[in-house]
Amino acid sequence: MDVHGIGMTSRRTRDRLIQRLREEGIRDERVLEAILHVPRHVFVDEALASRAYEDTALPIGHGQTISQPYIVALMTQALLAGGRLKKVLEVGTGSGYQTAVLAGMVDEIYSVERIEPLMKLARKRLREIGCRNVHIKLSDGSWGWKEHAPYDGIIVTAAPAAVPPALLEQLAPGGRLVIPVGGPTMQELLLVQQTDKGPVQERLELVNFVPLVRDSL
Template sequence: MIARLRLQPDDLGVGLTGQRVRDRLIEDLRAAGIADERVLEAIRSVPRHRFVDEALASRAYENNALPIGHGQTISQPYVVAKMTAALLRDGSPRRVLEIGTGSGYQAAVLAALGLEVFTVERIGDLLRAARKRFRALGLHVRSKHDDGRLGWPEQAPFDAILVTAAGPALVEALLEQLAPGGVLVAPVGTAGAQTLLRLCKDADGAITQEDLGAVVFVPLLSGMID
């Protein structure tokens, strides 16, 4: 069930941010292989133009990544949909940790699905802007300014973990925070050679891995920026 968002008139959009353009994006995602109607409805309901700079709002419903400042991007809608569907494939996790809040769009899609979302961002300016968007839309998302590679151990374990930046290898601390039966979706690799992985942890802690294809993400960095 899709959570009810607190939408203002501007959230509904007009012209290149209006419903017709959003519906066209949903059809493009469906044609590209996104079959989970829960995911498509969440993406339809979240006003993506609110998560980019006003100057880029007219491009918000293109199926492209867009810059959000600080060398970061808001992910391509297809990638957001693919990663979200990968988390939901075997059911609906209750508690989800996101590494790399960025604009807040991916977290908003997860929260719109009714999940309990925890998100960590290393860049303070981005996190403050994302928090304002969450509040404006009436979304309850718990957020933390910290090094995402550390995860959020105080709130672990998580039923699912989603990483929105690519490291050269999986981060062991995140795997440790994944609950038995949980799913982790993360891009892994270096620039020009990244793969999206889906990992499942069984009841005994053993990990199975699936390759979901090539992707392009910003690098997963250590440390914090205020």
């Protein structure tokens, strides 16, 4: 597996993506470095590898997508704005790309994915590129991963109609939750901070994510 890339996945191509992200307002150098060095082409089908460093979402099968790099950068920047996080919950492993971007900047990631083939492939890819601080399980993301709570940060990569109460319950005091919330075609990306007076929401941007599907207990 070539994690460095050639041709359309080369360093020059990645540099152009980073320049675009800077122009779109991404300022956190840690995030830009992670986007630069994480091999996004590894997380897409080989037929789409030539498009891996375009600033666009791409299909990964099962009705899911790998998020646009700008959105990955924006969500990661918002999550880390309060400083380095020790323990992060990711809801929706998907391709594993968002997981890989975060992995070098937090101590431990607990990630849940409800589609088994995606979970297995993401686990394999993350292992291959050397991510050793990621724990993945097959689960309905709206329930979180209670056994390892509370989390300093929670990042959600699919959109519920409202913030799932279970996720707020698993957010540590002072913790940050980044989540898209809304209908099937357009949502608001929210930053929710857990304060001593309860959760406080900040709207970041309009986004378009696949719905967060909730399984029954």
